[in-house]
Amino acid sequence: MAKDEANSEATSVVSDLINFLNASPTAFHAVDEAKKLLRSVGFEQVSEREDWNLEAGKKYFFTRNHSTIVAFAIGKKYVAGNGFYIVGAHTDSPCLKLKPVTKVTKGGYLEVGVQTYGGGLWHTWFDRDLTLAGRVITKEEKDGVVSYLHQLVRIEEPIMRIPTLAIHLDRNVNDGFKVNTQTHLLPVLATSIKAELNKVVAENGEVESEAQTDGKKSKEKTTSDNSKHHSLLLQLLASQLGCKPDDICDFELQACDTQPSTVAGAQKEFIFSGRLDNLCMTFCSLKGLIDATSSESSLDDEAGVRMVALFDHEEVGSSSAQGAGSPAMFTALSRITNSFTADPQVMVEKAIQKSFLVSADMAHALHPNYMDKHEDNHQPKLHGGLVIKTNANQRYATNSITSFLFREIASNHKIPTQDFVIRNDMPCGSTIGPILASGVGIRTVDVGAPQLSMHSIREMCAVDDMRHSYQHFKAYYQEFCHLDSKITVDM
Numbered sequence: 001m002a003k004d005e006a007n008s009e010a011t012s013v014v015s016d017l018i019n020f021l022n023a024s025p026t027a028f029h030a031v032d033e034a035k036k037l038l039r040s041v042g043f044e045q046v047s048e049r050e051d052w053n054l055e056a057g058k059k060y061f062f063t064r065n066h067s068t069i070v071a072f073a074i075g076k077k078y079v080a081g082n083g084f085y086i087v088g089a090h091t092d093s094p095c096l097k098l099k100p101v102t103k104v105t106k107g108g109y110l111e112v113g114v115q116t117y118g119g120g121l122w123h124t125w126f127d128r129d130l131t132l133a134g135r136v137i138t139k140e141e142k143d144g145v146v147s148y149l150h151q152l153v154r155i156e157e158p159i160m161r162i163p164t165l166a167i168h169l170d171r172n173v174n175d176g177f178k179v180n181t182q183t184h185l186l187p188v189l190a191t192s193i194k195a196e197l198n199k200v201v202a203e204n205g206e207v208e209s210e211a212q213t214d215g216k217k218s219k220e221k222t223t224s225d226n227s228k229h230h231s232l233l234l235q236l237l238a239s240q241l242g243c244k245p246d247d248i249c250d251f252e253l254q255a256c257d258t259q260p261s262t263v264a265g266a267q268k269e270f271i272f273s274g275r276l277d278n279l280c281m282t283f284c285s286l287k288g289l290i291d292a293t294s295s296e297s298s299l300d301d302e303a304g305v306r307m308v309a310l311f312d313h314e315e316v317g318s319s320s321a322q323g324a325g326s327p328a329m330f331t332a333l334s335r336i337t338n339s340f341t342a343d344p345q346v347m348v349e350k351a352i353q354k355s356f357l358v359s360a361d362m363a364h365a366l367h368p369n370y371m372d373k374h375e376d377n378h379q380p381k382l383h384g385g386l387v388i389k390t391n392a393n394q395r396y397a398t399n400s401i402t403s404f405l406f407r408e409i410a411s412n413h414k415i416p417t418q419d420f421v422i423r424n425d426m427p428c429g430s431t432i433g434p435i436l437a438s439g440v441g442i443r444t445v446d447v448g449a450p451q452l453s454m455h456s457i458r459e460m461c462a463v464d465d466m467r468h469s470y471q472h473f474k475a476y477y478q479e480f481c482h483l484d485s486k487i488t489v490d491m
Contacts, residue, residue, distance in 0.1 A: 075302025288473030359433030
């Protein structure tokens, strides 16, 4: 019976994760999906621009830039100065983002100007069926009053492709394919002659469309800025948004793979998808918080605040208004504490010293074809559970106390864990862990589920590790307050 329940839980977690991945081509969409999940289980949205009137036993969330989201549940026994138990992850992934001026015409092709975001494996973007997604600012006029809307957009069908050069024109390509990110990575949108023949774009700024009334063609004058973007691109966006191309004021868009996420492998043990780094940890931590606070009594004995913080811009250093390097985390802790005390500064400082952060970012699984890239005694494997990351030079924020606490929770529930350190002769990556540990002063452990093909357009991880991650995060939220009271360090 217990095995059947575990299998059912794993199936549910993975099914929900696949849906989340497929609905989240960008950080904006990931936050939008998170908002839907939180609202559906009673979390109330608050605004950073307004006063907060918080109550113990209630659940809340706020967004920043619609690409970062922080959700929290306040224990019924919470008083100002008590700790916050946080899982932090990030919503962004390496991708190709559209430039402010995207219009490129070369060799009879309409291409789209893009810039690289993060440290992607850019060769994997060639010969993929690509589309566009992101957010658009549109203008709306009613009764002579103009307003501006923030809208998410996603074109479902493949509209672009970055073709590789035939081997006949580059005989040495298999000796080492080096991508020039400025000249090689421009997606092809259309051919100039096809656009001209179909009269999709006219050089004089007129767009020919089929009139709906009598079936005859009519010409509608448009004032779209065709010097910055292909009219075809603006028309595709406008059609998706249900507006006119003229109504598009600005946008933040990125190229996206159209192939959906899926459970795969001969034993259906893998997940093949883009953006596993780091939407897997985003989803598992979010679901862990939701399910750890779902029942009416789940917060009855909680004296702290359970929180998930999902930041944008980790892949480029976190230095933005909505990144982990911003005051967003400290501001959230302060405002929650301030809602329950008249002496906020002292209480916030106390609260931080009682708090704990799990920095959750995907980890490098042992690759069977490149086994020499891992240190002999630290080789995380798929299905092996969350990986606890350690680095003596503080590229990860883990220490013996934080790793023990996180590992002890897993041990109590028979959830597997693994260890990782980078080889001494290789540079070590980093996460939001050291940024928040040093910026806020909070105890931190760096962890992540193992995966292969990190930063590829198409990554892979194991189904079992999603269940392990979810269970571990859920147990952490439910039990950390009690466990932490059993260990004394600075006394």
